[in-house]
Amino acid sequence: MAGRDRVARLMRQLASAACRCPAHSHAHTHHQGASQHATTGRKTDYAFEMASANIRYGEGVTREIGMDLHNMGAQNVCLMTDTNLSGLPPVRAVLDSLVQHGVKYKCYNNVRVEPTDSSFKEAINFAKKEDFDVYVAVGGGSVIDTCKAANLYASHPEADFLDFVNAPIGKGKPITGTLKPLIAVPTTAGTGSETTGVAIFDYEPLKAKTGIANRALRPVLGIVDPLHTLHMPQRVAANSGFDVLCHALESYTALPYSQRSPCPSNPLLRPAYQGSNPISDVWARHALHFVAKYMKRAVRNPDDIEARSSMHLASVFAGIGFGNAGVHLCHGMSYPIAGNVKTFKAKDYNVDHPIVPHGLSVVLTSPAVFAFTASMCPERHLEAAEILGTDIRNVKRADAGRILAETLRNFLFDLEVEDGLSAIGYNQQDVPDLVKGTIPQERVTKLSPRSHTEEDLSELFIASMKLY
Template sequence: MAASNIRFGEGVTKEVGFDLKNMGASNVLVFTDPNLARLEPMRVALDSLAKAKVPFQVYDRVLIEPTNESMEDAIAFARNNDFDAFLAVGGGSVMDTAKVANLYKVYPEAELLDFVNAPIGKALPVLRPLHPLICVTTTAGTGSETTGVAIFDHVPLQAKIGIGNRAIKPTLGLIDPLHLKHTPKMVTSFTGFDVLCHALESYTAIPFKSRPAPSDPKFRPAYQGSNPVSDIWSLHALQMCEKYFYRAVADPEDIEARGAMHLASGIAGIGFGNAGVHLCHGCSYPISGMVKGKGYTPEGYESCGKDLVPHGLSVTITAPEVFKFTAPGCPDRHLEGARALGADSRGIKQADAGLFLADTVKKYMYDLGCPDGLSAMGFDSSDVDQLVTVIIDNYYLSTGKIKGTLPQERVTKLAPRQFTPEDLGNIFSNSMKNY
């Protein structure tokens, strides 16, 4: 088990300057995005650095949904300056960018794909110590403040790819509920669904004991399969969703509920950061990559200025169909997941576990404003083959023609049921409309 230290509570951001000073930082690179650069979380963080007399520079060019190009830009900025510590103030995109920049600063000779997960990257082990990284998370969804995972779009491949290695996990994650007070309603909803799917997928992933041991511990993946410790965190995160998710979306002034979802994000992060996720996330990556040109940008994300399926939405849009499919692999866990979300499973047979969990998730989706399936985001049946199709030989990888779900071995191989391209096609087809 590996997870970052976390600190939770209203106002903890004010302590970050002294945290970095106590770590011996003498030149800090602060990552944020152009929108957050003007907002209260950054003001509080920078005031804290100034109060502690810690020198810093700000990099505010992080993209929402980072790409290989934006990662390369951030890496170059980090490498060209003498930084000895990193601070991320933002959501998953900011935190993941900071993780990647930290890694590649320590490996100045490395190319971007050297540490990216196979089969797209080389998945090299990380053997050098990284610089201290503190993450001040401003969204209640990704759990990136606790995990050794960083995700970004690879534009030439039209796919989400990632680096998964416990060495890149933050030194400390600060979870400050005050940062969620002005988060738009649908941003709160979609990030909350990321929490929900993180927890459900990690709880239903294949058991850690069913996976082969690596030839050397340095090759052990961050995502290891469901395990007794992750199960505790994942189920508790689902119970927190049942208690607080609706309230957090309904009322931005409900700091108790929004703070609880903020904490649930980190709790789910500890669960899935060690157990892993599977098909909901595997299917989400081509959805995010292929939305360009479809004219879809949801409420609350207009400032991004581009077609966008937010990560939490891209993950949950196929979730009902995914859990219908995976339930035969571990029906008891699918039923337990539905119960943790508040559903009454009395009289439900194991054979109906998938449909029961799917209906439970679907009710959350309908009530909390998720669009009616992939078709509502510009997709249609003609996109299904491209969403699925993958050729994984090195020639097509090197020429940038790989697309779809099957390259996401980091996550799809954790599914509790084996699948074929036809199975994936059915998941996407049946997810065109959800209600």
């Protein structure tokens, strides 16, 4: 009985310590969650599910991958990377380990940075031609996401490409078949794709990003070797870090899981992005602390192994958080920003096509977005501003949005980020197309703590044209 009493006391303490913001107070749902289930007609969810890849972290840990594949009994491995990485130390370390341990493999190094449906299909065709039993992705989010898609469709050879793509662009069918094991070796500190069941790509017909989201896509192992981040150029490190920042901020301020609808009639239908929850909150806050302490150092000094290693961990932390809670408006609005790129080519990206890197496309709207969402959970917005270095003593809750927006603008200015959407080639005449590309992103935009209209989205894009 004493043990039960201690557990009961702990649960009461957790409940009393919960955030009391309107969008994050769960008190009104406690009595329902204990007695009602998905089959009783409840409109919003009553549970969340926590899932993550296994993570192995350590300097030089890549050398173990050959042993892992040998231990798994791998007979024919598909190794995916991109042309920029194929001659760099991270890929060489993987190949050396595979050769040392006698692992048979074939390499696909034509992954597109910021992949499209066309580049996904090229990788899928490569995977379908061979009977691969394990997949290995060495690279940033583009490589890992492409490898997830190749594994998925090679394991479901009869599926149409849009079958598993998120609705309303695709059919959003659940994945019921078994995929082959996938090991991810991330070389950037941003996407957290080694922890998530999400694969993002540009859907060229709509000029907007979308993706595939299902826990079945999650790698069985993420090998996080901080030595690989030393090879990131300065702007790649910055833009990767902005993705970490927004993953943490958006998942922490997302609509609570208990307010997300509809309530699934079957656990299989519960989405990977479920809304903010007590476990994801821990990871998001921890990631924010690391970003505040290490990101500027990691960008400014590529030889600062402590800072670069810490941002690699922050990417994992944020990935575990948002991989279960989800993201919202910054990411939803980023997809048409990247998809409608005209001529802008980001510095330090060795590509032959215009590109707005994912992290940059996400962070440019962050001041406007968090000024907009703050009224729903001001305490969380103020806490984020405080973690990022702002003194919030004696401030009013009503000023939370302004304060976090100013904090973000100062952070971006210090890291020499382009001055808003106008600096990457957009103007107000582009706003209708940007809004049009955001509307289908319901998988993430519905997790905004504040509901929004098309007019709201237009105003957010306009407010993001200039930052400083």
